[in-house]
Amino acid sequence: MAALRGADEMRDRVVLGEFGVRNVHTTDFPGNYPGYDDAWDQRRFEETFRVDVIREEGDSLEFDMVGIDAAIANAFRRILLAEVPTMAVEKVFVYNNTSIVQDEILAHRLGLIPIRADPRLFEYRNPGDQEGTEIDTLQFQLKIKCSRNPQAAKESSDPDELYCNHKVYSKHMTWVPLGNQTDLFPDADFRPVHDDILIALLRPGQEIDVLMHCVKGIGKDHAKFSPVATASYRLLPDITLLKPVEDEAAEALQKCFSPGVIEIQNIKGKKVARVANARLDTFSREVFRHEGLKNLVRLARVRNHYIFSVESTGILPPDVLVSEAIKILMGKCQRFLSELDSVPME
Amino acid sequence: IQADGTDGNCVTFVLHDEDHTLGNSLRYMVMKNPDVEFCGYCITHPSESKINFRIQTRGALPAVEPFRKGLNDLMAVCQHVLSTFERSMKEYRAQR
Numbered sequence: 001m002a003a004l005r006g007a008d009e010m011r012d013r014v015v016l017g018e019f020g021v022r023n024v025h026t027t028d029f030p031g032n033y034p035g036y037d038d039a040w041d042q043r044r045f046e047e048t049f050r051v052d053v054i055r056e057e058g059d060s061l062e063f064d065m066v067g068i069d070a071a072i073a074n075a076f077r078r079i080l081l082a083e084v085p086t087m088a089v090e091k092v093f094v095y096n097n098t099s100i101v102q103d104e105i106l107a108h109r110l111g112l113i114p115i116r117a118d119p120r121l122f123e124y125r126n127p128g129d130q131e132g133t134e135i136d137t138l139q140f141q142l143k144i145k146c147s148r149n150p151q152a153a154k155e156s157s158d159p160d161e162l163y164c165n166h167k168v169y170s171k172h173m174t175w176v177p178l179g180n181q182t183d184l185f186p187d188a189d190f191r192p193v194h195d196d197i198l199i200a201l202l203r204p205g206q207e208i209d210v211l212m213h214c215v216k217g218i219g220k221d222h223a224k225f226s227p228v229a230t231a232s233y234r235l236l237p238d239i240t241l242l243k244p245v246e247d248e249a250a251e252a253l254q255k256c257f258s259p260g261v262i263e264i265q266n267i268k269g270k271k272v273a274r275v276a277n278a279r280l281d282t283f284s285r286e287v288f289r290h291e292g293l294k295n296l297v298r299l300a301r302v303r304n305h306y307i308f309s310v311e312s313t314g315i316l317p318p319d320v321l322v323s324e325a326i327k328i329l330m331g332k333c334q335r336f337l338s339e340l341d342s343v344p345m346e
Numbered sequence: 347i348q349a350d351g352t353d354g355n356c357v358t359f360v361l362h363d364e365d366h367t368l369g370n371s372l373r374y375m376v377m378k379n380p381d382v383e384f385c386g387y388c389i390t391h392p393s394e395s396k397i398n399f400r401i402q403t404r405g406a407l408p409a410v411e412p413f414r415k416g417l418n419d420l421m422a423v424c425q426h427v428l429s430t431f432e433r434s435m436k437e438y439r440a441q442r
Contacts, residue, residue: 030380040378042422051430053438063434065427071374072423078367319435326428332368333421336361340414 013300018288060311061318073306079325080231082219087117089212096209101200111224114193114313125215134179138214141176146202171195193314229311235301237278245273256286356402357409369397376416
């Protein structure tokens with residue numbers, strides 16, 4: 001593929017040079033380029049925008065967004081990380097804790113456990129409300145006591161045999177319905193997402209008896225409320241060979257990139273390199289370390305093609321999370337629009 | 347949300363409880379408007395969550411107009427993104 005004309009390149013590609021990155025910022029605003037009409041056009045946006053779902057497996061989702069700008073893609077990423085609400089343990093009422101784990105450490109660990117409860121069914125707690133009502137709080141109980149196993153062999157030193165209940169897992173947390181929650185959620189089963197999260201270790205005679213209140217919150221407040229393990233995006237790589245590369249140079253070039261990016265074809269007996277799948281590349285810039293190869297390729301990224309990768313903690317499926325994030329951005333705009341309309345500007 | 351400025355053309359809005367998430371995307375949408383001469387936002391102090399969003403228009407257009415149009419455009423973009431995403435998810439699931 002021939003290199004693009006200068007202005008086109010500056011608009012569409014972020015070029016990775018040897019010592020720096022060029023054309024980073026979006027410059028396609030009206031008035032910047034003569035001959036280009038850059039004013040916002042919803043119809044043109046709708047024609048060029050598309051979403052392609054690449055892979056969806058369990059809790060992780062990989063999809064492409066093409067035709068959107070960095071500012072908006074980044075807004076979605078930030079909202080996914082920090083502003084999509086979830087339920088997590090906030091208050092821990094410790095009735096008895098004779099284990100070796102301190103109260104506050106235990107409370108911290110309990111707060112980080114992801115709870116499988118759809119946050120859309122609950123409201124935010126009113127600020128200043130200590131008790132919590134049934135519309136905004138979920139109650140869980142963890143009551144466990146470690147004892148010596150009477151059937152253990154005399155000489156064994158394996159803790160699994162000697163003691164029972166010595167490992168406190170998240171499966172020991174039970175839901176205690178508040179008020180009319182049994183009627184509101186008849187077939188709901190609120191429990192931690194994973195059953196095998198180790199909370200604490202006990203020895204005979206130690207016990208833990210705590211009551212936990214879960215509330216709805218957002219990641220901005222505390223990271224335990226973040227619904228994604230991580231959400232990230234990268235731009236689609238674009239590798240162009242400026243001159244035809246043959247023989248040993250082709251082999252060396254193939255080694256410089258991630259496997260599968262450059263493939264070698266046999267044309268008329270000579271080995272010629274060709275860019276097979278630029279998407280797989282991670283851009284380690286190994287090419288620039290070789291004097292003979294660095295002028296043969298141009299490394300760039302396509303400015304408006306984002307490869308999103310969202311991995312959920314299991315509370316909500318990742319596509320629901322993305323939809324919720326988009327709705328939250330709409331809600332923010334709506335909030336300011338209604339404020340603009342209600343307050344008269346002087 | 348507060349506004350202050352000498353004449354209607356160049357206004358600084360103070361948006362409370364906002365940060366780069368809305369600030370940058372709104373700035374992008376307002377910049378795409380050919381009537382806007384200057385648009386920028388800044389976070390006054392990282393400990394306070396408010397942004398100063400400044401719009402200057404060329405000509406006699408009151409600055410509230412591009413602000414409102416930017417918000418509406420951003421809503422339209424989000425709506426379209428949402429519908430396209432949901433459609434793609436359905437197609438992906440259907441063909442799997």
